[in-house]
Amino acid sequence: MKPKNKFQQQVFEWSKKLPAISETQVKWAYQNCMLHIAKKTKKGLTCLECGHLWQDKNSDEKECVCPHCHTKLQIDGTRRRVFRDYEYFCTVTVCGGFQVLRFFYLTIYAKAGKKARYFHSEVIQRWIAPNGKSATIARLRALTCFADTWRFETALEIRPEKPLYNAIPTAVYPRQKLIPELKRSGYKKPIDKVTPFDLFHALLTDNHAETLLKAGQINLLNFFVNNGFKHITNYWTSIKICLRNGYTVEDASIWRDYIGLLRFFGKDLHNAKYVCPTDLKAEHDRYVKKKREWQERERREKAREKALEDEIRFREMKSKFFGIGFTDGVIEVRTLDSVEDIMTEGDVMHHCVFASEYHLKPDSLILSACINGQKIETVEFSLSQMRVVQSRGVCNKNTEYHDRIIALVNKKMPKIKRKLAMAA
Numbered sequence: 358m359k360p361k362n363k364f365q366q367q368v369f370e371w372s373k374k375l376p377a378i379s380e381t382q383v384k385w386a387y388q389n390c391m392l393h394i395a396k397k398t399k400k401g402l403t404c405l406e407c408g409h410l411w412q413d414k415n416s417d418e419k420e421c422v423c424p425h426c427h428t429k430l431q432i433d434g435t436r437r438r439v440f441r442d443y444e445y446f447c448t449v450t451v452c453g454g455f456q457v458l459r460f461f462y463l464t465i466y467a468k469a470g471k472k473a474r475y476f477h478s479e480v481i482q483r484w485i486a487p488n489g490k491s492a493t494i495a496r497l498r499a500l501t502c503f504a505d506t507w508r509f510e511t512a513l514e515i516r517p518e519k520p521l522y523n524a525i526p527t528a529v530y531p532r533q534k535l536i537p538e539l540k541r542s543g544y545k546k547p548i549d550k551v552t553p554f555d556l557f558h559a560l561l562t563d564n565h566a567e568t569l570l571k572a573g574q575i576n577l578l579n580f581f582v583n584n585g586f587k588h589i590t591n592y593w594t595s596i597k598i599c600l601r602n603g604y605t606v607e608d609a610s611i612w613r614d615y616i617g618l619l620r621f622f623g624k625d626l627h628n629a630k631y632v633c634p635t636d637l638k639a640e641h642d643r644y645v646k647k648k649r650e651w652q653e654r655e656r657r658e659k660a661r662e663k664a665l666e667d668e669i670r671f672r673e674m675k676s677k678f679f680g681i682g683f684t685d686g687v688i689e690v691r692t693l694d695s696v697e698d699i700m701t702e703g704d705v706m707h708h709c710v711f712a713s714e715y716h717l718k719p720d721s722l723i724l725s726a727c728i729n730g731q732k733i734e735t736v737e738f739s740l741s742q743m744r745v746v747q748s749r750g751v752c753n754k755n756t757e758y759h760d761r762i763i764a765l766v767n768k769k770m771p772k773i774k775r776k777l778a779m780a781a
């Protein structure tokens with residue numbers, strides 16, 4: 358990609374002036390980023406760095422030092438023969454007034470009996486101006502679900518500012534050069550689980566980041582760098598209370614949730630008693646429990662209100678049919694006259710008459726058919742069609758009385774309805 362604007366052009370020009378990585382840096386990188394293996398066989402230990410073979414005396418050790426090249430080695434007693442590894446190494450430097458992060462991709466290929474093969478290539482440069490404006494120079498990285506490969510034959514060019522080029526290095530070279538703005542921010546060394554770019558960018562663009570770093574609130578800093586500083590103002594009063602009380606937040610995401618819960622319950626977010634709990638986890642859990650109980654109460658209250666409303670609507674629509682009952686001598690049919698009766702019918706009969714709110718359908722009249730007080734089927738009668746729409750036994754199964762029930766209701770109900778109409 359060709360530089361698209363003056364800023365990128367400037368960065369691109371400066372990047373040509375960067376020196377190559379030094380031998381010392383490469384050596385340090387391999388020592389500090391890579392796993393170094395001593396292969397254990399019947400013959401003894403083989404150093405996969407230099408190929409030296411020697412007899413080990415203490416066979417239970419997990420680590421050793423090669424007597425020939427003096428590399429600290431992890432002893433591998435498995436049958437594995439080939440060891441490959443790749444890591445990112447980062448150097449922090451200054452060029453043309455920019456803060457520059459240079460990322461090197463390192464690989465090692467080691468095989469017992471052979472000298473290890475190394476390869477390194479500079480793959481990314483992140484350039485950050487003192488005002489936080491940034492540009493990326495990188496090789497092409499092919500990232501698909503199947504492969505993550507650097508195209509080493511491609512040139513270091515301007516690339517889009519994408520997460521693809523926001524690497525977390527395995528190690529950062531300890532001799533760092535910083536622009537004055539970063540030096541003033543108190544930055545000394547990388548922070549776990551935060552990319553150096555994100556950290557530098559935050560320190561250069563948000564004063565909160567600098568305050569957190571200087572106060573040693575690394576966990577909070579980490580959290581806000583990774584989640585964005587957009588909402589930090591919502592927590593800043595409480596964070597200031599922590600700073601004033603020398604309270605270090607150990608788990609920022611739990612603390613953030615906890616503050617949210619305190620806010621929900623209207624607690625004083627300026628009060629160290631709440632904001633700086635000795636046992637954060639326990640207090641957090643206590644408030645989570647409290648919130649759940651509140652939600653449960655809320656749910657029950659809503660259900661109660663709904664039932665009350667339903668009862669009123671149900672009465673408005675169906676009360677003129679309340680108390681209707683008739684029998685053919687065996688089967689007794691009667692209307693269900695309250696929401697609670699409908700609910701019980703649904704429970705006893707294991708069907709959805711209540712859940713599907715048949716009682717609130719203006720056209721449906723729900724009746725229960727019983728024999729000797731025992732519920733047999735539930736009947737839905739259509740007031741507009743003047744006929745039974747459905748009749749259901751336990752679990753929606755028909756009983757031997759099914760047809761008889763339908764016939765009975767179809768015979769009696771229209772008469773009753775006519776009587777009611779005349780009375781009205």
Ligand SMILES: [Zn+2]
Nearest residue numbers: 404407423426
């Ligand atoms: Zn060696």
